[in-house]
Amino acid sequence: MPEPQYKRILLKISGEALAGDASRGLDFDVIGRVCDVIKKCSEAGVQVGIVVGGGNFWRGVKDGGDRMERTRADHMGMLATAINCLAIADMLEQKGVDVRVQTAIEMRSIAEPYIRSKAIRHMEKGRVVVFGCGTGNPFFSTDTAAVLRAAEIDADVILLAKNIDGVYSADPNKDPTAVKYDSITYDDVLAQHLQVMDSTATSLSMDNKIPVILFALKDPENIYRVIMGEKIGTIVKEEK
Incomplete structure (x- = not known):
């Protein structure tokens, strides 16, 4: 039986992906399938940390626009991520997975x-740790939070599970000539302004030399395939 290629991963799941086709709210069928694969990864001996977005409920400055003060709009987005964290944790527990939710904004009752150090200890004991509330600071995306947590917990790789199956030279929904990359460097992502993560998250992953693999969550089994070494989606890494 093949061995996992990574010992410790940081899985970033977009909030929109958890909403399924509805694009808003929670699709528990989708969440259930994702949690089945997370359980499979954990049982294979992989230590799993998860950062979840909140876009299925609220997207900070995008939803607040000029109608709200930016900091408050971002705080609302952090609370949206906490809702998603609790939903994932509950589903994992239903499937017999030991899980802990940790949030960057204190909400000790939940x-x-x-x-x-506590997060790392949880993972070493085989628990899945779900990180909520982004970095706890406004003006930073949950992609940046994912890279920050990955650096802090010494993750081997960041798995970026989104609604797109890789990194393209242009928006494939708008440009039919867009080319999908199998591999690309951080420098090229930044230079071409490609929509992998925001520039802060990309720079942080580059500075800490953490590879990022972006793939579609439409088939949650892609998570397991990636950790087992299959070439899925696009890997963003240093130039060799």
């Missing part, structure tokens, strides 16, 4: 405060 989650642990984020403590790096």
Whole structure:
């Protein structure tokens, strides 16, 4: 039986992906399938940390626009991620997975405060750790939070599960000539302004030399395929 290629991963799941075709709210069939694969990864001996977006409920400045003060709009987005974290944690527990939720904004009655050493200890004991509330600071995306947590917990790789199956030279929904990359460097992502992650998240992953693999969550089994070494989606890494 093949061995996992990574010992510890940081899985970033977009909020929109959890909403399924509805694009808003929670699709528990989708969440259930994702959690089945997370359980499979954990049982294979992989230590799993998860950062979840909140776009299925609220997208900070995008939804707040000029109608709200930016900091408050971003705080609302952080609370949206906490809702998604609790939904994932509950589903994992239903499937017999030991899980802990840690949040960057303290809400002790429903989650642990984020403590790096405690998160690592949980993962070493085989628990899945779900990180909520982004970085706890406005003006930073949950993609940046994913890279930050990955760096803090010494993750081998960041798995970016989104609604697109890889990195393209242009928006494939708008440009039929867009080319999908199997591999691309951080520098090229930044230079071409490609929509992998925001520039802050990309720069942070580059500075910390953490490879990022972007793939579609439409088939949750892609998560397992990636950790087992299959070439899925696009890998963003240093130039060799």
